[in-house]
Amino acid sequence: EADIYQTPRYLVIGTGKKITLECSQTMGHDKMYWYQQDPGMELHLIHYSYGVNSTEKGDLSSESTVSRIRTEHFPLTLESARPSHTSQYLCASSDTGVWTEKLFFGSGTQLSVL
Amino acid sequence: GQNIDQPTEMTATEGAIVQINCTYQTSGFNGLFWYQQHAGEAPTFLSYNVLDGLEEKGRFSSFLSRSKGYSYLLLKELQMKDSASYLCAVSGNYGQNFVFGPGTRLSVLP
Numbered sequence: 762e763a764d765i766y767q768t769p770r771y772l773v774i775g776t777g778k779k780i781t782l783e784c785s786q787t788m789g790h791d792k793m794y795w796y797q798q799d800p801g802m803e804l805h806l807i808h809y810s811y812g813v814n815s816t817e818k819g820d821l822s823s824e825s826t827v828s829r830i831r832t833e834h835f836p837l838t839l840e841s842a843r844p845s846h847t848s849q850y851l852c853a854s855s856d857t858g859v860w861t862e863k864l865f866f867g868s869g870t871q872l873s874v875l
Numbered sequence: 876g877q878n879i880d881q882p883t884e885m886t887a888t889e890g891a892i893v894q895i896n897c898t899y900q901t902s903g904f905n906g907l908f909w910y911q912q913h914a915g916e917a918p919t920f921l922s923y924n925v926l927d928g929l930e931e932k933g934r935f936s937s938f939l940s941r942s943k944g945y946s947y948l949l950l951k952e953l954q955m956k957d958s959a960s961y962l963c964a965v966s967g968n969y970g971q972n973f974v975f976g977p978g979t980r981l982s983v984l985p
């Protein structure tokens with residue numbers, strides 16, 4: 762079944778560690794996104810990609826980086842985690858064409874940095 | 876830039892009808908979307924309006940007026956499972972200008 766997957770679901774890590782949040786989709790979508798969301802707050806776009814080797818920063822400044830080497834894979838990396846990075850990170854994908862902004866979201870990664 | 880406003884919270888009774896409003900100001904317009912998000916879960920797509928008027932989908936309907944920068948989501952025959960946040964999202968110029976509003980937290984009471 763076509764879907765979008767995020768791992769890990771929960772992550773607790775110490776300050777200064779390097780972490781990578783994984784996101785994969787099997788829908789063949791060209792567009793992929795990373796959003797950050799604090800509890801009860803709005804979604805903020807931190808990175809997006811329109812295809813392989815294409816990555817852009819979003820509206821919210823972030824110390825994370827992303828890569829898009831394969832269509833289905835869009836990992837997000839924090840080189841040195843800090844408590845201010847504690848948040849939920851949501852990955853999404855969408856197709857091109859008329860329904861380009863119909864986003865399909867993964868289940869999210871809840872990150873806690875101690 | 877883009878600005879989207881929604882009420883922060885709403886409360887309604889099971890079986891009733893509720894209307895969640897959304898006003899927006901954007902540079903360009905490609906469409907308006909409504910998403911539902913249950914606590915601790917990812918958003919799921921509900922509806923999409925690109926032209927003025929009402930789009931009906933079962934118990935959910937969404938209305939758009941582009942000249943007024945206004946949309947609403949109408950939920951009929953409310954059920955307890957409809958308790959969630961409802962996010963209004965607008966696509967401005969093609970591509971990256973897709974912005975979510977702050978969301979409206981709806982509580983359905985028995």
